[in-house]
Amino acid sequence: MRTDAPTPSESATYSQLLHAPGVPLVFAQSLTNVLGHSLQIFALSVLIYRQTGSAAWSTLAFAAGFLPQLVGGAVLTSLADRWPARPVLAASAATRAAVALLLALGGLSPGVAICVVALVAMWQPVPLAVQSALVTRLLTGDLYVLGRSVFNLISSGAQLLGLALGGVVIASLGPSATFLVAATIHLLGMLASLAIRAQGGEQPPQGPWRLGETWTGNLRLLRNHAVRRILLSWWVPITLLVGAEALVVAYVGESDGSPTQTGILLAAFPAGAAVGDVVVGRWLTPDLRRRIAPSLYTLLGAALLPLAWYPGTIATVTCFAIASAATAYQLGSQQAFLDAVPVDRRGLAFGLFGSGLMVGQGVGPVVAGVLADVIGSGATMTVLGMTVLASALFLARLPRVRMSPRPRT
Numbered sequence: 001m002r003t004d005a006p007t008p009s010e011s012a013t014y015s016q017l018l019h020a021p022g023v024p025l026v027f028a029q030s031l032t033n034v035l036g037h038s039l040q041i042f043a044l045s046v047l048i049y050r051q052t053g054s055a056a057w058s059t060l061a062f063a064a065g066f067l068p069q070l071v072g073g074a075v076l077t078s079l080a081d082r083w084p085a086r087p088v089l090a091a092s093a094a095t096r097a098a099v100a101l102l103l104a105l106g107g108l109s110p111g112v113a114i115c116v117v118a119l120v121a122m123w124q125p126v127p128l129a130v131q132s133a134l135v136t137r138l139l140t141g142d143l144y145v146l147g148r149s150v151f152n153l154i155s156s157g158a159q160l161l162g163l164a165l166g167g168v169v170i171a172s173l174g175p176s177a178t179f180l181v182a183a184t185i186h187l188l189g190m191l192a193s194l195a196i197r198a199q200g201g202e203q204p205p206q207g208p209w210r211l212g213e214t215w216t217g218n219l220r221l222l223r224n225h226a227v228r229r230i231l232l233s234w235w236v237p238i239t240l241l242v243g244a245e246a247l248v249v250a251y252v253g254e255s256d257g258s259p260t261q262t263g264i265l266l267a268a269f270p271a272g273a274a275v276g277d278v279v280v281g282r283w284l285t286p287d288l289r290r291r292i293a294p295s296l297y298t299l300l301g302a303a304l305l306p307l308a309w310y311p312g313t314i315a316t317v318t319c320f321a322i323a324s325a326a327t328a329y330q331l332g333s334q335q336a337f338l339d340a341v342p343v344d345r346r347g348l349a350f351g352l353f354g355s356g357l358m359v360g361q362g363v364g365p366v367v368a369g370v371l372a373d374v375i376g377s378g379a380t381m382t383v384l385g386m387t388v389l390a391s392a393l394f395l396a397r398l399p400r401v402r403m404s405p406r407p408r409t
Helices: 014-018 023-052 055-063 068-075 077-081 085-105 110-123 125-138 141-173 175-195 213-222 225-246 248-254 259-283 286-302 305-309 313-340 343-375 377-395
Strands: none
Touching: 014 023, 014 141, 023 055, 023 085, 023 110, 023 125, 023 141, 023 175, 055 110, 068 077, 068 110, 068 125, 068 213, 068 343, 077 125, 077 213, 077 343, 085 110, 085 125, 085 175, 110 125, 125 141, 125 343, 141 175, 141 259, 141 286, 141 313, 213 225, 213 343, 225 248, 225 286, 225 313, 225 343, 225 377, 248 259, 248 377, 259 286, 259 313, 286 313, 286 377, 305 313, 305 377, 343 377
16 A cells, blocks of 8 residues: 655545544544534524524524634634644643533523633634644645645535434434533544644744734735735635525525425535545646646636526536535645745634635625525526636636745744
């Protein structure tokens, strides 16, 4: 079995990836984080609804696990470049487990429970940025790109598994037992984090941390043309695609479809994304991946164009799956992003990427919904596709990148 690193002209393999020291543990930690969080938020939403009978309270409980991350992403992610990865990841997993246990014990009012979850969610961007920066030290070259595609697969797969598992556990045992399952999963993630060996390349703190450090650091990153161009190329199409995904329920209603059809259409998004990550991340060479990225970017927008004519279930599923598979265009610019970002600012850079992505996932559905009320959901999806194509004129082609110098020690 071949486990040596790939040459610059070869595609990395999953075997090489899983034999890289520390990488399986990071994958396990990521899986437990996403799966445990999905279970916990699902159970909290059900519990709050049972306590209050209010859909608004239940929705607020669900949002409490995500919206506060915007604050953490804007204020705290510069800490990711200051602290060693292993204790941050382990302490964060232990904190999430403690919160799940606290919720399992009961006795908290809906407002207090939501505030506790929101407070922990505000910290979540820091371990995510730490994890991303750690991967850049564990993996290089095409192994890093393949590793990023696996993280995408873990994220989408764990979210789907969390929702499915949460429904089964809640239906059979109730929310309290679901919180206990989530706590156990987070504790497993803590053990995986503790097993990760300390890595070289972590930078010691340079002076005391300041409250505005993340904000000023983000502005400095965005002044770099290559960093700004790559981030926009990642943010804009995903924002527009999420807007289209948010319209699926209305789209099916306008075409007199059934709930089953709605489920099939929604499933096309993660299924297509998984196929795209596997094909582009594993089977394309690094050079071909970079050259095909602009075409995939364009394909994402083109796949949404027919939807104004409500072409039928099979054709619509195909459009959604193709658009989602085309999001793998991002893999073609992963190495360029690393080259453009200073080594001692990679945690901050990945935090900035995550914050922009969360903003887009919040703004995209709102804008799409407002437009759909005027022209219909199908026409709105076509407009979103046209907007992706228009943005491709400016963002699809990779910028020239000059590798950032390593910091002096």
